[in-house]
Amino acid sequence: xxxxxxxxxxxxxxxxxxxxxxxxxxxxxxxxxxxxxxxxxxxxxxxxxxxxxxxxxxxxxxxxxxxxxxxxxxxxxxxxxxxxxxxxxxxxxxxxxxxxxxxxxxxxxxxxxxxxxxxxxxxxxxxxxxxxxxxxxxxxxxxxxxxxxxxxxxxxxxxxxxxxxxxxxxxxxxx
Amino acid sequence: xxxxxxxxxxxxxxxxxxxxxxxxxxxxxxxxxxxxxxxxxxxxxxxxxxxxxxxxxxxxxxxxxxxxxxxxxxxxxxxxxxxxxxxxxxxxxxxxxxxxxxxxxxxxxxxxxxxxxxxxxxxxxxxxxxxxxxxxxxxxxxxxxxxxxxxxxxxxxxxxxxxxxxxxxxxxxxxxxxxxxxxxxxxxxxxxxxxxxxxxxxxxxxxxxxxxxxxxxxxxxxxxxxxxxxxxxxxxxxxxxxxxxxxxxxxxxxxxxxxxxxxxxxxxxxxxxxxxxxxxxxxxxxxxxxxxxxxxxxxxxxxxxxxxxxxxxxxxxxxxxxxxxxxxxxxxxxxxxxxxxxxxxxxxxxxxxxxxxxxxxxxxxxxxxxxxxxxxxxxxxxxxxxxxxxx
Amino acid sequence: xxxxxxxxxxxxxxxxxxxxxxxxxxxxxxxxxxxxxxxxxxxxxxxxxxxxxxxxxxxxxxxxxxxxxxxxxxxxxxxxxxxxxxxxxxxxxxxxxxxxxxxxxxxxxxxxxxxxxxxxxxxxxxxxxxxxxxxxxxxxxxxxxxxxxxxxxxxxxxxxxxxxx
Numbered sequence: 001x002x003x004x005x006x007x008x009x010x011x012x013x014x015x016x017x018x019x020x021x022x023x024x025x026x027x028x029x030x031x032x033x034x035x036x037x038x039x040x041x042x043x044x045x046x047x048x049x050x051x052x053x054x055x056x057x058x059x060x061x062x063x064x065x066x067x068x069x070x071x072x073x074x075x076x077x078x079x080x081x082x083x084x085x086x087x088x089x090x091x092x093x094x095x096x097x098x099x100x101x102x103x104x105x106x107x108x109x110x111x112x113x114x115x116x117x118x119x120x121x122x123x124x125x126x127x128x129x130x131x132x133x134x135x136x137x138x139x140x141x142x143x144x145x146x147x148x149x150x151x152x153x154x155x156x157x158x159x160x161x162x163x164x165x166x167x168x169x170x171x172x173x174x175x
Numbered sequence: 176x177x178x179x180x181x182x183x184x185x186x187x188x189x190x191x192x193x194x195x196x197x198x199x200x201x202x203x204x205x206x207x208x209x210x211x212x213x214x215x216x217x218x219x220x221x222x223x224x225x226x227x228x229x230x231x232x233x234x235x236x237x238x239x240x241x242x243x244x245x246x247x248x249x250x251x252x253x254x255x256x257x258x259x260x261x262x263x264x265x266x267x268x269x270x271x272x273x274x275x276x277x278x279x280x281x282x283x284x285x286x287x288x289x290x291x292x293x294x295x296x297x298x299x300x301x302x303x304x305x306x307x308x309x310x311x312x313x314x315x316x317x318x319x320x321x322x323x324x325x326x327x328x329x330x331x332x333x334x335x336x337x338x339x340x341x342x343x344x345x346x347x348x349x350x351x352x353x354x355x356x357x358x359x360x361x362x363x364x365x366x367x368x369x370x371x372x373x374x375x376x377x378x379x380x381x382x383x384x385x386x387x388x389x390x391x392x393x394x395x396x397x398x399x400x401x402x403x404x405x406x407x408x409x410x411x412x413x414x415x416x417x418x419x420x421x422x423x424x425x426x427x428x429x430x431x432x433x434x435x436x437x438x439x440x441x442x443x444x445x446x447x448x449x450x451x452x453x454x455x456x457x458x459x460x461x462x463x464x465x466x467x468x469x470x471x472x473x474x475x476x477x478x479x480x481x482x483x484x485x486x487x488x489x490x491x492x493x494x495x496x497x498x499x500x501x502x503x504x505x506x507x508x509x510x511x512x513x514x515x516x517x518x519x520x521x522x523x524x525x526x527x528x529x530x531x532x533x534x535x536x537x538x539x540x541x542x543x544x545x546x547x548x549x550x551x552x553x554x555x556x557x558x559x560x561x562x563x564x565x566x
Numbered sequence: 567x568x569x570x571x572x573x574x575x576x577x578x579x580x581x582x583x584x585x586x587x588x589x590x591x592x593x594x595x596x597x598x599x600x601x602x603x604x605x606x607x608x609x610x611x612x613x614x615x616x617x618x619x620x621x622x623x624x625x626x627x628x629x630x631x632x633x634x635x636x637x638x639x640x641x642x643x644x645x646x647x648x649x650x651x652x653x654x655x656x657x658x659x660x661x662x663x664x665x666x667x668x669x670x671x672x673x674x675x676x677x678x679x680x681x682x683x684x685x686x687x688x689x690x691x692x693x694x695x696x697x698x699x700x701x702x703x704x705x706x707x708x709x710x711x712x713x714x715x716x717x718x719x720x721x722x723x724x725x726x727x728x729x730x731x
Contacts, residue, residue, distance in 0.1 A: 030277040030499040055404045057502075058511050062524035066517065076500065076511065076528075080404070080418055083425030087500070108407035111536045119241075134234040134565055143242055150246050157642045157665045158703045166639040167246035174519045175493035251637040254674045318586050325595050332607075339609035339688075345674045357609065381582045386575035488635045488680055 006084040007033050010052050014045050021045060034074070034087035042090050043100050046075065053077035053086050056106035059113065061092075061120050065146035069094045071120055075102070092122060094145075101127040119144035199227055202547075206235045210313040210551045213561030215535065217550070224547050229539045233532075236565040244525035248491030249275055249349060252525065257343040259527060260563040262305050263506050265291075265298035265334075268347040270503040270527075273428050274512035275349050278499035279492070281483055286474045287351035288430035293364070293467045294337070294346060295429070296460040300371065301330050302506035302558075303453045307378060310450075310555035314391050319381055326374045329367060336363065349492065350484035351477030364468055368461050375457050383451070392447035396541040396553030399444060406540070407533040410508025411452045412557055416444040422504035433470070434463045446556035453558075456506075491520035507531050507558050531563040606690045611673045613691040614666055616709045617684065624655035624710075625685035626664065632677035632686055640670035641677060664706040668694055 011033070015022055021041035028034050037045050046056075058076035068091075075088040092099055101124040102109040113124045114133040121142040124130055132139060141148050154161040205216035214235035220228040240259055244252050256271045257264040269291055276283060283291075308323035331341040337356060338344035346353050382388045398408070400416040413420055421438040423431040439455035441448035477484045486492040494516025502511045508530025517523040534557040541557075542550040597604060606612065617625050628645030644663035654660040677686050696702045 028500060029280070029495075029497040030274065030501050032500060034498075055407055057407055057409075057509065058513075058526075058528040060513065060526045060528065062513075062515055062526070064523070066523075074500075074513070078509075080420050083420075085426075085500075085502075106407075107405045108533060108536065111532065132234075134237045136234070143239060150242060155639050155642070155667055155670060156699070156703070157667060158700065158705060160642075162639065162642055164639075169634055169639060170248055170251075170489065170491055170520070172246075172519050172521045173490060247637065250676075251635075254637050254672055335610060336607045337609070339607075339611040339675060340673060343672070354609075377585055381585055384574065384578035385582055386571075386578060485679075488631050 006052055006079055006082055007086055010049050010086060011035060014048055017048060018044055028087070032085050032087050034089055036089045036091065039090050039092065039099065042075075042088070043102065043105070045088060046077075046102055046105055049077055049086055049088070050105060053079045053084070055080060056102065056108050057085070059102065059109055059116070061116050061122060061144075063094070063120065063144065063146045065094065071097060071122060073099065073116070073122070097122045098125055099123070100125050103127055118142065121145065204550070206232075211554060212309065212559050213564075215554070215559060215561055215564070217538065217554075219542075219547065219550065221547060226542050226545055226547055226550055229542055229550070231535045231538050233535060233561070233564050236561045238562075238566065240566045241525055241527065245522060248486075248520045249494065249522065250486065250491060252522070253348060254343065254345045256527075257345055258562065259566055260302075260505060260507070260510075260529075260531075260560050261342060262560055263298045263302035264343050265294045265346065266302075266503065266505045266510070268345070269295045269429065270501060270505070270510050270512045271514070272347045272349060273503060274499045274501040274514045275494075277501055278494055278497060278514050278516050279349065279483070280495070281350055281478060283351050284475050284478060285430065285472045287476050289467050289471050290352050290356060290476065291347055292430050292434070293464050294334070294344075296464050296467075297330050297333065299460050299506045300457050301327050303457050304330075306453065306506075306555075306558045307450075310552075310558075311382065311388075313551055313555055314388065316382070316388070319378060322374065322378065322381075326371060329370065333360075333363060333367060336360065348477075348484055350480070351475070355476045361468060361471075364464065368465055371457070371461060375454060375461075379454055383454075389447065391549075391552055392445065392450060392556075394443075394445050394447075395545070395549045396446045396449075396556045397444050398537065398541060402537065402540050403444075406537040408508065408537050408557075409530050409533070410504070410506070411449050411456070412508065412534055412537075414438065414440045415448040415452055417442040422502050422509050426502060428501060428503055430467070431463075434466045436463050446552050449556045449558075493518065493520050494522065502528075505530060505563075507560065507563065508534065527566055529563040529566065531557070531559040531561070535559055535564055606692065608690070610690045610692070611675045611678075611688040613668075613689050613694055614671075614677070614704070614709055615687050615689050616664065616706065617687060618710060619656065623653065624660055625683045626661045627655055627657035627683055627685075628659045628661040629682060631680045631682065635676045635680045637674060637676065638670045638672050640667045640672075641665070642667075661706065664709060666704045666709065668696075668702045668704055669699060 018041045021037050022035050024036035026034050055078040057078040061071045061073040064070055064072055070091040071094060073090045073092055077086040099122060101113060113127055116122045117130050118132045118135050119142055150167055152165050154165055199220050199222045202219045202221055204219055205211040206214040216232040218230045219226050240255055243255060253268055256267045260267050304323040304327040308320040311319035334344050335341045338346035398416060400418055403413045403416055417440055419438045419440045424438055436459045439452050441452055496516060496518045498515045500513045502509050510530055511528030513526035515523040541553040619625055628643055630643050633641045633643045642665040643661055645659045646662035648655060648658055648660045675688055678688050
């Protein structure tokens with residue numbers, strides 16, 4: 001990726017205005033700078049960044065159960081005139097997770113937050129219509145959480161079923 | 176998804192219009208409606224023929240690919256990715272492969288990147304042709320549908336020639352491509368380019384000035400730049416409002432930095448300008464392919480390290496700990512891939528940010544207050560692929 | 567609508583009709599399937615075959631690799647020690663049972679690529695259908711070829727040897 005002075009400017013602005021909001025600053029492997037910010041200053045940071053990054057491009061999460069009991073929620077913001085991307089990350093505890101909604105600032109967040117609620121069970125405070133989006137209304141559980149097991153069945157062959165489930169054939173293993 | 180009955184009752188209760196002394200009607204468009212481009216359902220509240228309120232309902236094609244990916248090795252993910260946006264599988268593969276290669280820190284050989292660009296651009300044309308054909312069919316222009324599908328088949332023939340499969344080629348892999356371009360590819364591709372150039376002109380003369388086509392498309396499904404930015408719309412939808420934002424230019428991935436091409440834009444922001452843009456994009460894609468064919472470097476088509484592209488079958492490839500987020504320009508817009516490696520042979524998380532997802536969310540902005548007939552045009556004009564939306 | 571607009575509109579429609587009518591005189595691009603069958607390109611990934619050696623022995627050595635790499639888990643292999651007096655393959659083991667569930671197969675060709683003895687190959691046959699689910703599970707007898715290359719597919723060509731100049 002090309003150097004992104006715009007990102008650095010915004011980082012400086014956030015740092016100057018909300019001291020201590022940035023917990024961590026890292027460059028992810030695809031070359032973008034990612035800020036881990038405190039949950040309490042998330043909306044302030046989003047509002048501040050909106051002038052330079054007018055589009056919230058992605059809002060999604062990952063479950064880091066194996067390492068820490070947190071969901072990592074990322075906000076990817078796009079600047080349109082000078083191409084740059086700003087990555088904001090918030091860590092949310094896995095139980096009773098609550099985040100302030102960004103849908104008041106970016107209408108786009110409406111569905112993306114619903115998706116996160118659907119898949120991870122993350123609640124968004126102040127969301128206008130927080131309900132399931134992709135899964136059926138009466139679905140139990142939140143499928144992308146790590147403790148939610150993948151539903152699969154053994155493969156059928158003539159007169160027998162295969163002895164391993166598809167995902168067990170190559171087990172997850174570490175180097 | 177929302178329960179049909181409660182939703183209908185809900186809308187009926189709210190949806191009375193005292194001004195006209197009439198009651199509004201709730202209409203379910205889809206999920207099995209021929210003109211919703213897949214299993215999209217839109218609950219429309221109609222006052223006569225005018226849409227008062229609308230709510231897209233998605234999830235009918237949800238296949239849990241993101242979850243499934245967490246249980247597959249990196250090489251087994253590629254055929255899954257193919258089946259998401261089934262109209263431009265090679266662009267999907269491109270996105271995942273770029274994200275995965277950044278995660279692994281692998282640089283594919285230049286020849287491989289060129290081959291990828293050629294195939295991905297052909298894939299973009301395939302996707303645009305399906306779009307043009309089906310959206311013309313919805314306006315009862317059935318001959319265009321025949322022509323675009325005929326030409327699409329020719330490109331699919333080329334995919335079959337190169338990779339062995341037509342719709343789901345599974346051609347790219349981490350570290351390069353599955354196999355080198357076969358003998359005779361160059362000739363076939365160049366003939367195809369000539370043919371497609373002529374065909375695109377033909378579509379243009381069939382539709383662009385046609386008064387019926389114009390009446391149905393001009394001024395329909397209008398969006399402003401502000402609305403696009405607010406709802407995260409990208410691709411031709413954003414470009415039709417005058418913003419020249421193309422990921423291939425903004426964040427060049429693969430070998431796109433080495434090609435000259437234009438990013439066509441329009442300022443009207445309606446369905447007609449999106450149609451013109453897609454025609455122009457097909458032309459630009461052909462330019463890119465031609466340049467790539469002319470400059471195609473010789474050399475290997477996969478990295479030298481055999482363990483990368485043909486890993487141990489019992490183990491797969493072990494990813495380093497880290498995240499990788501890459502966006503690519505799919506025919507529908509900016510498509511994002513977030514791959515998190517945790518040191519194992521399977522990703523901790525795979526996230527696909529679908530452009531169609533955002534474009535479905537923006538639909539009410541386009542169709543509320545307009546005629547029902549225009550709603551169909553508006554849906555078609557954002558080119559949603561429900562496999563992409565629901566994943 | 568002014569006269570100019572009307573004229574433009576009519577001429578655009580006439581132009582379109584000209585294209586449509588010009589196809590009346592052209593050769594059709596469709597083929598009369600199933601009377602005429604399309605021959606796929608040599609790379610085509612269709613129905614599987616298990617190749618045999620020239621002397622009729624199994625190429626398959628029951629190494630289970632295809633079973634493992636298959637992303638759809640459509641293959642089942644059961645290995646057994648090769649009988650000494652009447653060997654079935656040229657290795658210590660042979661495939662006592664080999665089945666492919668064609669309903670699950672997604673034709674990615676990983677099995678063919680991983681096979682160390684070029685036994686399993688994907689042919690150019692694309693008419694794979696059946697009336698029951700059971701019918702779609704192909705057994706070893708169905709998959710074994712009468713002679714190597716009977717399906718007309720040469721795995722060496724698949725490995726990129728027919729390289730573009």
